[in-house]
Amino acid sequence: MEIRERRLAIVLLDLIGSTAFVSRVGPMKAARWLQYHDRLTRSLMHRFNGREIDRSDGFLLSFESPINAVNFCLIYQRDIPPKIKINTRIGLHVGIVAEVTQHELDVMVGAKPVELEGVAKNIAARTMSLCQAGQVLLTEEAFRHIKGRVNGFTPKGTRYVCVGLYRFKGVREPQTIYAVGVRIESLQPPPGSEKVKRLGGPKKVKSRARDRRIKEWFWWLMMRWALINLIYIISIMWPWLMYHLPLLNRLLDWVLHGD
Numbered sequence: 001m002e003i004r005e006r007r008l009a010i011v012l013l014d015l016i017g018s019t020a021f022v023s024r025v026g027p028m029k030a031a032r033w034l035q036y037h038d039r040l041t042r043s044l045m046h047r048f049n050g051r052e053i054d055r056s057d058g059f060l061l062s063f064e065s066p067i068n069a070v071n072f073c074l075i076y077q078r079d080i081p082p083k084i085k086i087n088t089r090i091g092l093h094v095g096i097v098a099e100v101t102q103h104e105l106d107v108m109v110g111a112k113p114v115e116l117e118g119v120a121k122n123i124a125a126r127t128m129s130l131c132q133a134g135q136v137l138l139t140e141e142a143f144r145h146i147k148g149r150v151n152g153f154t155p156k157g158t159r160y161v162c163v164g165l166y167r168f169k170g171v172r173e174p175q176t177i178y179a180v181g182v183r184i185e186s187l188q189p190p191p192g193s194e195k196v197k198r199l200g201g202p203k204k205v206k207s208r209a210r211d212r213r214i215k216e217w218f219w220w221l222m223m224r225w226a227l228i229n230l231i232y233i234i235s236i237m238w239p240w241l242m243y244h245l246p247l248l249n250r251l252l253d254w255v256l257h258g259d
Contacts, residue, residue, distance in 0.1 A: 002101040009069035009094045009142065010121055011050070012128035013041070013076070014058040016087040037084045041076065048072040048153070053116055058088070062116065066094050066145040070180060071153040073136040077181070078155065081134065091128025092138040094145045095120025119171065126168040127177060130190045134183075137163070137190070140176040157182045163189035164201020174199055 015021075015037070022030040041059060045052060048068040054060040063069035073090045081088050097118035102111045127137050138146070143160060150158070160180050167174045179187045184207040192198035 001103055001106075004099050004101075005096060006099045007094065007096050008099075008116070008120075009063040009066040009092060009145070010097070010116065010124040011061040011063065011069055011073060012058070012091045012124045013061065013073075014089050014128055014131075016089060016133055018057045018086070021086060033084065037080065037086070040080050040083065044072060044076055044080070051114070053114060054112060060116070060121070066142060067149045067151060067154070069142075070136075070138070070146055071151070071155075074155050074158060074180065074182070075153065077134055077136060077186070087133035089128055089131030089133060090136045091124050091126070091131060092136065092142050093120055093124035093127055094139070094142040095123065097121060123168060123171060123175065126171065126196055127175070129193055130166065130177065130196050132186075132188070132190050135186050135190070136180050138178050138180060140178065143178045155182055159187060161187045161205050162201065163187070163205070165199040166192065167197045167199055169195040179205075 015034075018034075021033075025033070038055070042052065045059075045061060048063065048071055049065065050061045050063050050068070050072055052059060053062055061069075061072075063072070069092055073092060077088065077090065095118065097116045097120050100115040100117060102113055102115070107113050123139060127139055131137050147160070158180065159182065160178050163177050163179045165174050165176055179189075181187050184205065187205045189198075189201055189203065189205065
């Protein structure tokens with residue numbers, strides 16, 4: 001057995017409702033469908049030099065390059081859930097872990113070849129637990145390693161947004177959490193949970209002008225058109241209101257007091 005300390009990008013990927021899915025379709029059909037998902041995921045993992053550490057209702061992965069980890073997450077959410085018809089969520093953290101490489105004899109009897117230990121893995125898991133369907137969340141530590149870095153694989157229009165400050169159960173320092181994605185729905189601040197308390201942050205993230213879709217542009221223009229019309233009507237009626245204001249005041253006084 002070999003143990004060494006490493007700084008890695010840790011990704012926790014979770015299939016939402018996988019237990020209900022297996023119960024609904026049965027173990028044989030679920031196994032075939034989940035194996036299809038795993039083949040797609042491992043192919044994408046290989047493309048971005050990721051490494052599978054564990055698999056249960058999703059994957060625990062590690063990447064040496066944080067930007068590769070983010071690109072894997074974004075392209076996975078874009079391409080794979082539509083094919084498997086199951087929603088997913090992903091949490092990402094960059095931190096120092098103890099990497100344990102097991103003896104070959106231990107692997108032969110079922111031990112995982114490589115295991116990761118350390119609070120960084122727990123922070124990645126807590127970050128993932130916050131995610132809504134289709135969302136990718138990352139910690140401030142991960143964001144610092146990725147900020148300003150793109151490559152040819154980064155989807156066009158990728159946006160990073162701070163979604164709030166959270167306190168994770170079992171973690172001393174509060175964590176600033178960021179969302180990364182292209183669609184505005186995937187950038188919305190998630191609520192707290194049983195193991196994660198939301199301390200503050202924006203209630204809603206608005207789309208940028210260059211990211212707005214036709215429907216958003218329609219309502220944006222309608223609101224401003226209504227405001228302009230209201231100002232115009234008030235400006236037209238203002239002289240009439242000023243001229244009749246004393247009469248209106250006397251009428252109101254009569255209605256209220258009967259004098």
